Amino acid sequence: VRAVTQDHYGAADQLKVSDVPIPVPDSTSVLVKVRAASVNALDYHLMRGKPWIGRLLFRFGLTKPKRRIRGVDVAGTVESVSPGNQQFKPGDEVFGLGSGSFAEYVSADVGELQLKPTTLSFEQAAALPVAGVTALQGLRDKGQVKPGQSVLITGAGGGVGSFAVQIAVAMGARVTAVTSSRNVELVQSLGAERVVDYSREDYLKLDGSYDLILDISGDKPFRGLRRLLRPSGRIVVVGGAGLGRVITALIARSFLRHPVLTFIADVRPPELSTLAGWVTEGKLRPTVLKTYRLEETPDAIRLAESRQAQGKLVILPTGS
Ligand SMILES: NC(=O)c1ccc[n+]([C@@H]2O[C@H](COP(=O)([O-])OP(=O)(O)OC[C@H]3O[C@@H](n4cnc5c(N)ncnc54)[C@H](OP(=O)(O)O)[C@@H]3O)[C@@H](O)[C@H]2O)c1
Numbered sequence: 001v002r003a004v005t006q007d008h009y010g011a012a013d014q015l016k017v018s019d020v021p022i023p024v025p026d027s028t029s030v031l032v033k034v035r036a037a038s039v040n041a042l043d044y045h046l047m048r049g050k051p052w053i054g055r056l057l058f059r060f061g062l063t064k065p066k067r068r069i070r071g072v073d074v075a076g077t078v079e080s081v082s083p084g085n086q087q088f089k090p091g092d093e094v095f096g097l098g099s100g101s102f103a104e105y106v107s108a109d110v111g112e113l114q115l116k117p118t119t120l121s122f123e124q125a126a127a128l129p130v131a132g133v134t135a136l137q138g139l140r141d142k143g144q145v146k147p148g149q150s151v152l153i154t155g156a157g158g159g160v161g162s163f164a165v166q167i168a169v170a171m172g173a174r175v176t177a178v179t180s181s182r183n184v185e186l187v188q189s190l191g192a193e194r195v196v197d198y199s200r201e202d203y204l205k206l207d208g209s210y211d212l213i214l215d216i217s218g219d220k221p222f223r224g225l226r227r228l229l230r231p232s233g234r235i236v237v238v239g240g241a242g243l244g245r246v247i248t249a250l251i252a253r254s255f256l257r258h259p260v261l262t263f264i265a266d267v268r269p270p271e272l273s274t275l276a277g278w279v280t281e282g283k284l285r286p287t288v289l290k291t292y293r294l295e296e297t298p299d300a301i302r303l304a305e306s307r308q309a310q311g312k313l314v315i316l317p318t319g320s
């Protein structure tokens with residue numbers, strides 16, 4: 001079967017479509033025919049083996065990638081299950097995590113999959129897992145957003161941000177979204193009360209007093225962000241360029257009065273179900289503005305790495 005593989009750490013140019021053996025699921029996984037797979041920052045971290053600490057802490061592989069096939073988010077159809085596996089049956093439409101999803105088939109752990117409602121397309125479902133759950137857990141669990149609160153979201157036009165704006169609005173928050181000129185219209189359409197174009201306005205000079213800053217872009221110092229918060233406010237750090245942001249957050253939280261929280265999203269079926277439910281109810285709209293064939297995966301990853309993408313980028317391995 002066809003899959004996007006790499007033999008060494010490095011840039012997207014070295015990714016290639018190869019013929020690989022069809023994955024064989026074990027008692028805790030199922031074979032999924034991939035209908036759509038979305039791109040995340042995690043894909044280029046694994047591709048480059050960076051940050052270096054990931055090779056040790058997260059077992060990327062010390063000198064070369066432990067897993068040759070890229071891709072994590074997946075939506076598709078269950079092709080086969082091993083005997084004794086009762087959770088899914090062949091023909092079920094599912095979405096969630098499947099390591100090696102930039103391929104025609106992937107073996108996915110049943111504990112990281114959820115049935116896909118028929119109201120969601122495969123493209124929409126594939127966009128949800130990592131980015132959607134990160135936005136949900138950042139706002140709900142770490143941010144503890146309440147109706148009527150003011151939330152500032154940076155990096156609002158990207159994968160996580162485009163979900164975060166809508167989820168915060170759905171939770172009853174008043175959202176100020178920070179984004180670049182090209183994403184202003186998109187972010188407005190997602191329900192933000194105020195959109196700040198960071199190329200025209202320094203958002204650290206906003207006069208709002210926020211209950212929460214969901215910091216996805218990670219481009220401003222914490223002492224500047226802190227000035228935008230109410231005394232009871234908090235900062236939830238989602239991303240930023242490299243590991244430096246997390247280290248600075250850990251240092252900053254010893255000095256700042258406001259909580260500065262970091263987290264790694266945990267993609268679980270209940271969260272997948274919540275997100276899919278919101279899409280069905282019309283509260284959440286995955287913004288898939290670009291799709292790619294399997295051969296075009298390096299282009300998708302290059303765009304993701306540039307951090308200039310709009311919403312989510314989705315790979316369609318079977319061209320559907
Ligand atoms: N903690 C976790 O578990 C977790 C999970 C997933 C992702 N992440 C991290 O979250 C971050 C975002 O992920 P993503 O998938 O949403 O990536 P993405 O789609 O590439 O979005 C990145 C966002 O950053 C914004 N940005 C880029 N350069 C900027 C600059 N100079 N100033 C201000 N904003 C800038 C972009 O701006 P625009 O708004 O203008 O487009 C874009 O919205 C990444 O750092 C990723 O590693 C963390």
